Amino acid sequence: MKPVGTLYLWTIIIGGMLVTYTTRLSFILLIPQERVPDLIKRALRYVPPAVLATLILPDLLLSDGRLQLDPQNFRLLAGALAALVCWRTKNTWLTIGVGMVALWLLSSL
Amino acid sequence: MKSTARAECLAGIRAQIPILLGVVPFGLIFGAVARSAGIPPLETQALSLFVFAGSAQFITAVLIAESTPAFIIVLTILVVNLRHALYSASISPYTQHLPRRWKAVLAWLLTDEAFVVASVRYRDKNSAHAHWFTFGTGLTLWAAWQVSTAAGIALGQVIPENSLLDFALPLTFIALLIPLLIDRPTWIAAIVSGLSAVILSGLPYKLWILIAAILGVAAGMVAELRLTPAEEPSR
Numbered sequence: 001m002k003p004v005g006t007l008y009l010w011t012i013i014i015g016g017m018l019v020t021y022t023t024r025l026s027f028i029l030l031i032p033q034e035r036v037p038d039l040i041k042r043a044l045r046y047v048p049p050a051v052l053a054t055l056i057l058p059d060l061l062l063s064d065g066r067l068q069l070d071p072q073n074f075r076l077l078a079g080a081l082a083a084l085v086c087w088r089t090k091n092t093w094l095t096i097g098v099g100m101v102a103l104w105l106l107s108s109l
Numbered sequence: 110m111k112s113t114a115r116a117e118c119l120a121g122i123r124a125q126i127p128i129l130l131g132v133v134p135f136g137l138i139f140g141a142v143a144r145s146a147g148i149p150p151l152e153t154q155a156l157s158l159f160v161f162a163g164s165a166q167f168i169t170a171v172l173i174a175e176s177t178p179a180f181i182i183v184l185t186i187l188v189v190n191l192r193h194a195l196y197s198a199s200i201s202p203y204t205q206h207l208p209r210r211w212k213a214v215l216a217w218l219l220t221d222e223a224f225v226v227a228s229v230r231y232r233d234k235n236s237a238h239a240h241w242f243t244f245g246t247g248l249t250l251w252a253a254w255q256v257s258t259a260a261g262i263a264l265g266q267v268i269p270e271n272s273l274l275d276f277a278l279p280l281t282f283i284a285l286l287i288p289l290l291i292d293r294p295t296w297i298a299a300i301v302s303g304l305s306a307v308i309l310s311g312l313p314y315k316l317w318i319l320i321a322a323i324l325g326v327a328a329g330m331v332a333e334l335r336l337t338p339a340e341e342p343s344r
Contacts, residue, residue: 004147015183017159020190025216027198043326044192049295050302050325051189052286057303058310059279082280086287092134099280100273
């Protein structure tokens with residue numbers, strides 16, 4: 001574990017709090033709600049899947065910045081298996097459990 | 110009058126309890142994996158206390174582990190939590206009669222889970238005390254999130270650190286993502302942003318995260334407009 005700066009962390013905590021609370025307060029207290037553009041309302045639906053996929057795919061496909069599409073890429077195999085389990089069961093614990101066990105088994109073979 | 114307020118509050122607490130089954134595991138995992146991102150216990154709990162937004166906190170942990178500049182992290186939290194503005198808009202007709210401090214408190218508690226439960230309550234016409242319901246349901250979730258984070262931090266101190274624990278984060282994201290892929294536009298949004306992220310991942314300051322996410326959102330909207338040109342989007 002590498003040490004992370006205290007000032008850096010608290011900048012993120014306070015900044016994250018301010019932006020999050022502002023979005024939650026926005027239409028309750030700050031802006032009249034009939035001003036939400038329809039385009040924004042539609043776009044918001046795609047933010048969670050887009051952000052999550054952005055974080056998952058490079059983590060599974062890249063190793064030291066290089067594409068790894070061979071069977072030696074255990075994270076990709078374990079991640080794909082976990083995705084399959086999640087798709088069939090929608091169970092959070094099972095998804096994480098299967099993924100971890102799969103990675104552990106593959107890397108100790 | 111007072112008993113109605115209390116009854117609403119209790120009903121709000123009760124309505125939130127089944128949801129906690131899905132939330133507590135994420136709190137535990139967040140508390141545990143924050144350590145492998147290098148975040149000390151105090152700051153880990155502070156993220157839950159002050160930011161209080163599950164997926165944004167997980168993303169923050171990943172970005173901190175990769176030494177992303179604070180400015181980019183805060184911007185990413187903003188983009189991830191923009192959907193709360195939508196919740197704020199749909200709750201606002203029911204909070205207009207309330208004093209400012211009530212609005213401030215309800216906005217603080219306005220998470221995905223509280224919103225889902227509260228909007229079911231607001232479908233009922235008789236909503237003079239419904240803000241007590243929303244308060245009860247939001248506070249229950251907030252308390253559960255704090256306690257599960259703390260338990261996760263304690264757990265993270267005792268289990269040994271290794272690469273398997275690092276893998277819990279992408280797995281958590283997979284568990285969050287798969288249930289969101291409900292139609293073609295959401296699939297397209299995920300595929301386009303994921304592939305863009307792989308291609309752009311060399312960009313400095315982790316700018317690829319925002320760019321890939323925006324490309325994915327745009328692709329999802331284009332897909333939606335092409336697939337359902339005349340009718341309203343299904344939700």
